[in-house]
Amino acid sequence: MRVLSAQGLRKSYGGTPVVSGVNLEIEAGECFGLLGPNGAGKTTTLRCLLGLTEPDGGEVSILGFPIPGSARRARARIGVVPQMDNLDPDFTVRENLVVYARYFGLDQGAVDARLPGLLEFAGLAHRADAKIQTLSGGMKRRLTLARALVNDPDLLFLDEPTTGLDPQARHVMWEGLRRLLNQGKTIFLTTHFMDEAERLCDRLSILDQGRIIAAGTPAALIERHIEPLVVEIYGEQARTWGEANGHLCERMETAGETVFCYTHGDEAVLERLRGAQGMRYLNRPANLEDVFLRLTGRELRD
Amino acid sequence: MRRGHFRLPLVTLRFLPVWRRNFLVWKKLAIPSVLGNLADPMLYLFGLGYGLGSLLHKVGGGSYIVFLAGGMICYSTLNSATFETLYSGFSRMHVQRTWDAILNAPMALDDIVLGELVWSAAKSLLSGFAILLVIWVFHLDRSWPMSVLVIPAVMLIGLCFSAMGLVVTALSPSYDFFMYYFTLAVTPMVLLSGVFYPVAQLPPLFQHLAALLPLTHAVFLVRPLLMGQWPAQAVLHAGVLASYAVVSYYVAVVLFRRRLLQ
Numbered sequence: 001m002r003v004l005s006a007q008g009l010r011k012s013y014g015g016t017p018v019v020s021g022v023n024l025e026i027e028a029g030e031c032f033g034l035l036g037p038n039g040a041g042k043t044t045t046l047r048c049l050l051g052l053t054e055p056d057g058g059e060v061s062i063l064g065f066p067i068p069g070s071a072r073r074a075r076a077r078i079g080v081v082p083q084m085d086n087l088d089p090d091f092t093v094r095e096n097l098v099v100y101a102r103y104f105g106l107d108q109g110a111v112d113a114r115l116p117g118l119l120e121f122a123g124l125a126h127r128a129d130a131k132i133q134t135l136s137g138g139m140k141r142r143l144t145l146a147r148a149l150v151n152d153p154d155l156l157f158l159d160e161p162t163t164g165l166d167p168q169a170r171h172v173m174w175e176g177l178r179r180l181l182n183q184g185k186t187i188f189l190t191t192h193f194m195d196e197a198e199r200l201c202d203r204l205s206i207l208d209q210g211r212i213i214a215a216g217t218p219a220a221l222i223e224r225h226i227e228p229l230v231v232e233i234y235g236e237q238a239r240t241w242g243e244a245n246g247h248l249c250e251r252m253e254t255a256g257e258t259v260f261c262y263t264h265g266d267e268a269v270l271e272r273l274r275g276a277q278g279m280r281y282l283n284r285p286a287n288l289e290d291v292f293l294r295l296t297g298r299e300l301r302d
Numbered sequence: 303m304r305r306g307h308f309r310l311p312l313v314t315l316r317f318l319p320v321w322r323r324n325f326l327v328w329k330k331l332a333i334p335s336v337l338g339n340l341a342d343p344m345l346y347l348f349g350l351g352y353g354l355g356s357l358l359h360k361v362g363g364g365s366y367i368v369f370l371a372g373g374m375i376c377y378s379t380l381n382s383a384t385f386e387t388l389y390s391g392f393s394r395m396h397v398q399r400t401w402d403a404i405l406n407a408p409m410a411l412d413d414i415v416l417g418e419l420v421w422s423a424a425k426s427l428l429s430g431f432a433i434l435l436v437i438w439v440f441h442l443d444r445s446w447p448m449s450v451l452v453i454p455a456v457m458l459i460g461l462c463f464s465a466m467g468l469v470v471t472a473l474s475p476s477y478d479f480f481m482y483y484f485t486l487a488v489t490p491m492v493l494l495s496g497v498f499y500p501v502a503q504l505p506p507l508f509q510h511l512a513a514l515l516p517l518t519h520a521v522f523l524v525r526p527l528l529m530g531q532w533p534a535q536a537v538l539h540a541g542v543l544a545s546y547a548v549v550s551y552y553v554a555v556v557l558f559r560r561r562l563l564q
Contacts, residue, residue, distance in 0.1 A: 013564070052405055052563060054306065072408040080406035086399035090327040099326065102319035103407035151407075 001028040003155050003186045004049070009058035011044055018044045019055070020210035028154075031177070031187040033201035035194070035292060037301040041210040042190045043083070046159060049188075050075065063154060076104060079148030083159040085140050087132050093119070093143055094128045097150055104151040114150060121176065122146035138169025145176060155186045162196060174200060194289035204288075208296045218288050225291045227251060227262040231269050234258050234280045241279060245272055255298050262286065307559040311552060312412040320404065320417025321424075324394075328425070339429040343378040344436060347371060350498070362500055364444070364529065371442045372525030373497035375433045375452060376517060379459045382429035384488060386422040387467030388480045394418075395471065401562065411562055415468065415555050422464035423457065430456035437528065445530025452527050455540075459520040462543045465550035466516075472557035496521045516546040 004026040011019040019041045026032045036042050047053040049060060051071020060067040065074035088096050097118055101111040119125040122142040127135070135143065141161065148156060161177070162170040177200060181187060191197050197204055198218045205215040214221055222228070227250050233241060235257060242259035246252045248269045249261035261269055266283050273279050328335060351367030361369040394400040401414050434452055436442075443449040470483045494508060495501070495517035501509055512518045519539035526533040533539060 050406065054304065054563070072410060075406065076408040078406075082399075082402065082406065084399060086403040088323070088327075088400060088403075089398060090330065095326065099319075099323050100403070100407065102322060103404055103409050105319075105408070147403075148406075 002026070003028050004062045004188065005060070006045075006049060007059045009045065009048055009060065010056045011041075011048055011053065012056060018210055019048065022058070022207065022210070022212055024049075024205060024212075026155075026186060026188060028186055029181070029184050030202040031181055031189060031200050033197040033204040034188070034190045034207055035192065035197055035204055035288075036190075036207035037192065037296050039301050040207045040296075042207055043159065045207065046157060046190065050078070050080065050157065076151065077154050079151065079153035079156045081141075081144050081148045081156070081158040081161050083163065085144060087140060087143060087147070089132050092129050092131060093122075093124050093135070096132065096143060097147055100147050101150040106150065111150075114152070118146040118149060121149065121179075123172070136169070138165050138172060141165060141169065141173060142176065145173070149180075153185070155188065156180065158187065158189045160191055161189065162191070162193065170196070194287060194292055198288045206292065206295055213295055214291070221291050222286055222288060226286045226294055227264055228286050229263050229266045229283065230286050230290060231261040231263070231266050231273070231281055231283045232258055233261065233273065234282075235278075237276075237279065241273075241276065245269070248272060253293075253298070260290075262290070307556050307563070311416065311555040312410055313416060314413065316409060316413040317417035317420060320409075320414050321421045323400075324390075324417070324421040336428070336432065339378065339382060340432050340436070342381070343374045343429075343433050346377070347374045347433070347436070362525070362529075368442050368444065368528070369500075369525070370498065371433075371437045372528045373521055375430050375437075375456060375524050375528075376459060376495075376520040377492060377497050378433050379426045379430035379456050379520070380463045380488070380492070380517060382426035383422050383460050383463035384467045384483075386425050387418065387464050387471055388474075388483065389477065391418055391422070391468065391471045392474060392477065392480075395558075395562075396474075405562070411558055412555060415551075415558055419461065419464050419468060419551060419554075422467065423460035426460035426464065427453075427457050430460065443528045443530070445528075448530045448532075449528050452524050455520070455523045455527065458540060458543050458547070459516075459524075462516050462520070462547040462550070465547045465554060468554035469550050469557060472554050472561055491515050491517050494518070496525075516543055519543055 002025060004024065006022060006024040009019055009022040022045055034042055034045065044053065048055045049062065049067065051068035051074065054068055062074040063077050067074060088099065091099060094115065097115060098111050119128055122145065124139060124143060127139070132140065162173050165173065177187060189201060201218060203215070203217055204221060205212045214225060216224065238257055238259045239254060242252055242254060249263050251262040253260040263269060270283060273281050347367065347370060351370045355366030358366045404414055405411060431453060434449070470480065474480060494504065494512045495515050496512065497517070501512045501518060504512060519542040523533050523536060523539045
């Protein structure tokens with residue numbers, strides 16, 4: 001079943017196109033990732049999908065509701081974890097959930113029934129009456145996720161859900177998202193953590209300058225866009241070494257004092273490196289980050 | 303600005319959860335909040351009323367403090383509505399991003415703005431009513447049954463100045479911007495609108511100017527009711543306040559849409 005479909009989505013601000021013909025399709029139960037560098041148009045796309053911004057063109061439908069025409073009805077079945085925490089600082093953990101549930105028209109009985117489960121999911125059952133300011137960053141994120149679940153949504157939008165979290169908190173967050181996927185929820189995720197996307201997402205689209213420049217499963221994207229093996233060579237001598245031995249790589253990229261050597265077979269490169277004096281290097285399989293950098297370039301985007 | 307931004311505001315009961323959210327926050331700080339509502343206008347009322355009043359003969363046909371009481375109700379309502387929509391409203395919209403969170407639920411921006419308007423009007427009603435209680439306790443009114451009608455008048459005054467405050471909030475880039483509204487609008491209006499002295503004392507030009515200001519009409523409505531008289535041209539005064547309220551509310555909704563739904 002198709003949960004979300006966007007065709008030819010366009011939006012520009014003051015004559016500058018931000019989203020230029022984006023197509024997206026998400027099936028029920030999958031985790032879909034929208035990746036892109038800063039300023040690629042991820043947030044604008046998300047706002048258009050939620051019906052908070054009227055697009056200049058294109059068709060959007062979510063859970064069978066046309067957007068923005070029936071956006072409110074669609075949002076009744078959607079949960080949103082925004083990029084920036086906007087929990088209510090005047091309230092406790094419990095009050096945040098109760099007050100948010102009212103915006104969905106849930107009555108007190110329904111809220112009371114859901115509250116223990118949500119607190120347990122967020123791992124905050126013992127902190128139900130704590131003030132928001134006393135929570136750690138990870139707790140706040142988990143509470144924001146629990147808040148997005150008050151209406152038992154079919155589709156969840158998560159905008160960079162683990163930005164700013166420590167590794168422990170990120171893993172807990174991923175665990176929570178996996179539990180939701182196991183329950184059959186559909187997840188729409190934006191991130192620029194490639195390991196996160198690779199770990200969680202069934203399918204990805206990479207957005208750059210308002211256009212989808214690649215789409216597919218993480219494995220297919222790696223296979224299609226990049227050589228399977230990478231040797232990274234570090235240090236002052238890396239560049240000179242690369243200039244002399246670049247012919248051993250199928251493709252070579254240099255970033256500062258690091259040389260990236262992409263290849264189908266890394267034996268020759270590794271042998272040469274072992275023979276050289278004091279070279280620091282790492283050989284590894286290619287990953288999504290390599291694809292991302294290959295497709296969107298290494299220049300800063302902010 | 304899109305054409306859709308100009309459509310009429312949606313008025314539905316969906317504003318209630320927004321109102322209740324603000325009420326729940328207020329409940330936590332109710333006592334200091336009510337004391338704050340009371341302290342400032344009471345200091346003016348008794349300080350000016352007895353201090354300045356002892357130097358004055360009759361003002362408006364009675365003692366100065368009785369004259370001042372009506373002005374203080376309006377001033378207190380204005381103040382409460384303005385502070386709530388400016389500082390608290392801006393915090394919720396811009397600093398805490400509470401509105402963003404609400405917009406991700408099945409709520410429209412119109413619901414939020416209406417919730418803020420009705421909340422601020424309710425809070426300023428409480429401020430005006432608190433002064434009315436003081437007036438009753440100290441017998442500063444001249445007619446008990448008539449002075450009860452001050453309550454609906456204060457409701458209208460609260461709606462009017464809350465809607466005007468929302469327009470300022472919708473335009474404001476930061477808290478500093480509010481200073482312009484206070485210096486250029488609120489303070490001159492308070493001095494021109496007959497809160498502290500009769501408008502008739504002003505030079506004719508300023509009297510004409512005062513007639514355009516909503517606070518003048520608020521005072522013309524409230525003061526006679528405390529004196530036990532039906533206000534002259536009550537419908538006109540109420541109509542001016544209602545017009546300011548409706549037009550400001552519409553302008554505020556359009557400006558908020560432009561600001562938040564781009």
